[in-house]
Amino acid sequence: MQTEALPPDETGLSRAAAILSAGGLVAFPTETVYGLGADARSDFAVARIFDAKGRPRFNPLIVHVTDLATACKYAHFSETATALATRFWPGPLTLVLPLRDGCGLSPLVTAGLATVAIRVPAHPLARALLGRFNGPLAAPSANPSGKVSPTRAAHVATGLTGRIEAILDGGPSSVGLESTILGLAGEPTLLRPGGIATEALEAALGHPLSRYENAQKPNAPGQLASHYAPDAPIRLNVTQPETGETWVGFGPCKGAALTLSATANLIEAAANLFDTLRRADALAGPKGRIAFAPIPETGLGRAINDRLKRAAAPRD
Ligand code: TXA
Ligand code: MG
Numbered sequence: 001m002q003t004e005a006l007p008p009d010e011t012g013l014s015r016a017a018a019i020l021s022a023g024g025l026v027a028f029p030t031e032t033v034y035g036l037g038a039d040a041r042s043d044f045a046v047a048r049i050f051d052a053k054g055r056p057r058f059n060p061l062i063v064h065v066t067d068l069a070t071a072c073k074y075a076h077f078s079e080t081a082t083a084l085a086t087r088f089w090p091g092p093l094t095l096v097l098p099l100r101d102g103c104g105l106s107p108l109v110t111a112g113l114a115t116v117a118i119r120v121p122a123h124p125l126a127r128a129l130l131g132r133f134n135g136p137l138a139a140p141s142a143n144p145s146g147k148v149s150p151t152r153a154a155h156v157a158t159g160l161t162g163r164i165e166a167i168l169d170g171g172p173s174s175v176g177l178e179s180t181i182l183g184l185a186g187e188p189t190l191l192r193p194g195g196i197a198t199e200a201l202e203a204a205l206g207h208p209l210s211r212y213e214n215a216q217k218p219n220a221p222g223q224l225a226s227h228y229a230p231d232a233p234i235r236l237n238v239t240q241p242e243t244g245e246t247w248v249g250f251g252p253c254k255g256a257a258l259t260l261s262a263t264a265n266l267i268e269a270a271a272n273l274f275d276t277l278r279r280a281d282a283l284a285g286p287k288g289r290i291a292f293a294p295i296p297e298t299g300l301g302r303a304i305n306d307r308l309k310r311a312a313a314p315r316d
Contacts, residue, residue: 003157004166008125012168017132019165020045025052027142027156028129029170030121032092032178032195033274034150035064035139036164037129046108046138052163055145060111061138062094062179063118066130071118074103074136080205081184087204090122092179092195109138115185125170141178142167148228148281148311151176151274176271177303182209193303195270227310228274230281230290234312236305238291245291246284248276253293257283260293266300273304277311 006012006026016026023045026037036053038045040063050057065071068085075097077085085095099105099116110116121127130137141149142156142164150156153169160167180194182201190198190209202208232246241247241255249256251264258276260269280290292308295301 001162001165003161003164005153005157006166006168008168008170013125013128013132016129016166016168017134020129020133020135020137023048024165025049025163026129026166026168027150027153027160027164028126028139028168029123029153029173030064030126030139031123031173031175032121033173033176034142034153034156034167035062035121035126035137036142036156036160037064037137037139039133040109040136040138041104041106043106043108046106049138049140050108052160053140053143053145055140057108058111059140060113060117061109061140063105063109063116064121064126064130064137064139065118066127067120070136071120074100074105075116075118076100078184080188084182084184084201084204085120088196088200089120090127091120092122092175092177093201094119094179094181094192094194096181096183096185096191098185105136106138115183117181119179123170123173125168129168146227146229148230148277149178149274151271155274155278172271172275174271176273176275177300177307180303193306195300195303197299198302199299227313228277228307229311229313229315230277231286232281232284232288232290234308235289235291236308236312237294239293241291242289244287245289246280247291248280248293250293250295256293260295260304266296266298266304269295270300270304273307 175195181192183189249259
């Protein structure tokens with residue numbers, strides 16, 4: 001299959017919407033990472049996502065819609081859910097809510113669960129595409145399963161060329177980390193830290209969040225122990241790199257090959273994370289190793305450390 005490179009204009013959007021309507025796959029930019037989009041109502045289109053990514057079928061997908069009113073067609077919103085959606089959408093927050101019976105979503109999207117993960121993205125091109133397509137888009141991150149998430153069209157091309165119909169190029173993703181996933185089908189539960197800081201959610205909720213931790217039975221692939229993995233092994237919290245290590249700094253780190261943020265800015269570090277992982281992997285080469293400087297465990301630092309831990313985890 002030829003993968004088309006689509007420009008961020010009317011022509012690109014029309015072509016992308018036409019491909020999606022015909023059951024095809026289009027990678028598109030969101031503010032978090034690039035998503036691999038398919039019509040969330042079509043079993044055929046959604047099955048192709050799993051195939052293109054090599055993703056285990058029991059892992060459900062996030063449904064992307066244009067606004068809260070549309071989201072209400074697919075999920076039951078509690079008062080809390082409505083309040084959080086109003087406060088944080090459009091933006092990097094995914095809510096897991098009770099699925100509305102007969103709402104028309106493919107059961108493959110939810111992996112047969114009685115809940116659905118749903119979000120309203122903020123990226124103007126994602127919003128324009130949702131408007132053109134005029135339907136719900138199932139979209140996981142546009143990378144082969146288990147690999148580093150894409151924050152640029154070129155990252156998507158590296159992983160998925162020949163496996164998908166098109167890539168809509170909208171430049172680098174501004175947030176750089178996947179959405180925060182909050183479970184609201186029962187007690188509010190943080191399922192995945194991400195682009196909205198946990199502190200901001202807790203402030204909006206008015207109480208601390210419990211965190212879902214069960215690596216044996218993850219209900220989000222971002223929770224699998226090894227994920228976001230580059231080829232080179234990774235060591236974390238490194239202040240003194242060893243010979244043979246490509247050192248990635250945060251704040252002042254004399255001799256670092258790369259930096260997530262020279263000024264120790266967590267927002268900048270999040271935006272740089274996945275691209276830097278790829279660069280470090282390329283610099284390290286086939287026998288090399290990567291070392292990361294410590295990142296503080298506050299704000300977006302929690303989500304950055306979460307991704308780094310999984311990137312550094314032992315692999316099978
Ligand atoms: O920022 C993002 O969330 C990006 C962009 C493209 O929107 N998408 C993304 O998708 O990160 P993905 O597939 O890589 O991660 C979606 C996560 C998975 O960890 C999945 O298990 C979880 O959402 N998820 C989906 N439906 C769920 C459900 N009903 N209950 C619990 N977790 C669910
Ligand atoms: Mg992913």
